[in-house]
Amino acid sequence: MLAFALEYRQAIARMSADADTGLRRFELDRKEWDIVKQLVEVLKVYKHATMFFSRGTPNLPTVIPAMDRTDDVLTNQSLDTVKFSESIRAACTLSKATLNRYYNKTDTSETYRIAMILHPRYKLRYFRDRRWEEEWIETAEDILRDEYECSYSSLPVDDDTTAAPDPVPVVTVSRCSYAP
Structure with missing residues (x-):
């Protein structure tokens, strides 16, 4: 207008x-x-x-x-x-x-930090280029690692190169605790 x-x-x-x-x-x-x-x-x-x-x-x-x-x-x-x-x-x-x-x-929001780090264009470089505090960058990286360990590290990985005759169930105890 x-x-x-x-x-x-x-x-x-x-x-x-x-x-x-x-x-x-x-x-x-x-x-x-x-x-x-x-x-x-x-x-x-x-x-x-x-x-x-x-x-x-x-x-x-x-x-x-x-x-x-x-x-x-x-x-x-x-x-x-x-x-x-x-x-x-x-x-x-x-x-x-x-x-x-x-x-x-x-x-x-941990989600913003994780999404930024996992984005192929940004990763941690974006935060460094913007001169964010190193402590904040390290915290964001720790959050991502913790989320991976808690939610994804125990998941089975499909490997097309070798065929296992019988899958062995993986039992892990999560280090993570989630507050309801």
């Missing part, structure tokens, strides 16, 4: 300047048009994120990188004193705080 208004600024200005239309009170001054232009730029990151997560194949490991990208954009916009007014920069700062409140909730 704002992009449309910006694109048709001259027509909107002519229409609202005409006293006969009764739209004079809605006429924007130069400063207000500057804010519209800045908002169009700032809101692009949300449009891109919305389009990304609305596509047919969003998946868990893409959430963290998308949130990181949004956070990077908001950080740059909140610090850009040349391109953005003080009010727009303040709005970006508040928006960044809200995003980080949700981002912090991913810290309590």
Whole structure:
């Protein structure tokens, strides 16, 4: 809507300047048009994120990188004193705080960490590239190893190269305990 208004600024200005239309009170001054232009730029990151997560194949490991990208954009916009007014920069700062409140909730989810590490594109390299604390990376790796040990290590492995005459049942005692 704002992009449309910006694109048709001259027509909107002519229409609202005409006293006969009764739209004079809605006429924007130069400063207000500057804010519209800045908002169009700032809101692009949300449009891109919305389009990304609305596509047919969003998946868990893409959430963290998308949130990181949004956070990077908001950080740059909140610090850009040349391109953005003080009010727009303040709005970006508040928006960044809200995003980080949700981002912090991913810290309590082991699933996000496991999904990121298992993703062929990201693995642990993503966290190192983003300069995450080594302790956090080690914790994420430990979570993945523990999940494997608890849920998958005792499962039989199909081996097509050798045919065992009679499968031997595997009995293991899980080291893991799950709280109900």
